[in-house]
Amino acid sequence: MKCAYCGEELRGMFKKDLHGFGAHPEHAFQCFSCQRFVASTDHRLPDGRYQCADCMQKEVKTDKHVEWVETRVKQMLAAHGIDKWPNSLPIRLIQPRYTPGRPATQAHKMGETKVAKSIFSKSYEVNMLNHMHRIVFGGVLAHELLHVWQYERNIYLRSELTEGFCNLGSWIVYKHMATPVSQAMMTILERDPTPVYGDGFRIVKAVYDNLANGSLPDVMSQLKKM
Numbered sequence: 125m126k127c128a129y130c131g132e133e134l135r136g137m138f139k140k141d142l143h144g145f146g147a148h149p150e151h152a153f154q155c156f157s158c159q160r161f162v163a164s165t166d167h168r169l170p171d172g173r174y175q176c177a178d179c180m181q182k183e184v185k186t187d188k189h190v191e192w193v194e195t196r197v198k199q200m201l202a203a204h205g206i207d208k209w210p211n212s213l214p215i216r217l218i219q220p221r222y223t224p225g226r227p228a229t230q231a232h233k234m235g236e237t238k239v240a241k242s243i244f245s246k247s248y249e250v251n252m253l254n255h256m257h258r259i260v261f262g263g264v265l266a267h268e269l270l271h272v273w274q275y276e277r278n279i280y281l282r283s284e285l286t287e288g289f290c291n292l293g294s295w296i297v298y299k300h301m302a303t304p305v306s307q308a309m310m311t312i313l314e315r316d317p318t319p320v321y322g323d324g325f326r327i328v329k330a331v332y333d334n335l336a337n338g339s340l341p342d343v344m345s346q347l348k349k350m
């Protein structure tokens with residue numbers, strides 16, 4: 125195996141990503157979007173993020189792109205019983221907001237849903253990180269839309285169940301897309317070591333597998349009892 129970054133043969137200790145690429149430990153720079161190891165010839169965004177050639181070619185950068193992915197993600201979620209969206213649900217592309225001292229690849233959120241509540245209504249704003257691969261964008265959007273779906277129904281569970289449910293939405297969308305990139309993104313979700321997002325996903329996924337009818341509202345009914 126050759127190093128994804130420098131192209132030299134890998135001997136002894138090296139790192140592997142979840143897309144099947146390897147790199148020298150000092151060359152293991154990950155694409156901010158799909159997390160594969162980048163090549164030295166790959167693009168680097170002005171803000172420091174590494175972007176692999178595939179993500180650069182398929183990035184979401186216009187409102188038309190956003191709409192295209194949004195339509196497909198909503199169709200996929202509808203097939204799992206998730207529909208009826210608020211009339212106004214703006215989705216915006218945003219620049220990363222860095223936390224000082226943290227590496228560029230981890231210093232920002234991929235997506236974020238803001239909700240403002242009044243006595244009579246709720247209003248939403250979904251912010252999506254710019255330059256994501258359209259498949260990754262689809263997965264992250266599914267996560268954010270499931271937050272909106274929970275807010276709309278006044279469902280407030282403990283954070284691992286809330287985030288686990290949202291991550292199950294991402295996983296389902298990646299499964300529908302059925303490409304090598306989406307396959308790798310599913311593995312990243314399955315192996316996420318963090319307690320809220322990773323353990324939360326595994327708890328919710330077990331409920332989904334156990335029900336075996338593909339219905340996300342049915343999964344939610346079970347989570348409410350936990």
Ligand SMILES: [Zn+2]
Nearest residue numbers: 127130148151
């Ligand atoms: Zn190398």
Ligand SMILES: [Zn+2]
Nearest residue numbers: 155158176179
């Ligand atoms: Zn990439």
Ligand SMILES: [Zn+2]
Nearest residue numbers: 267271287290
């Ligand atoms: Zn979330």
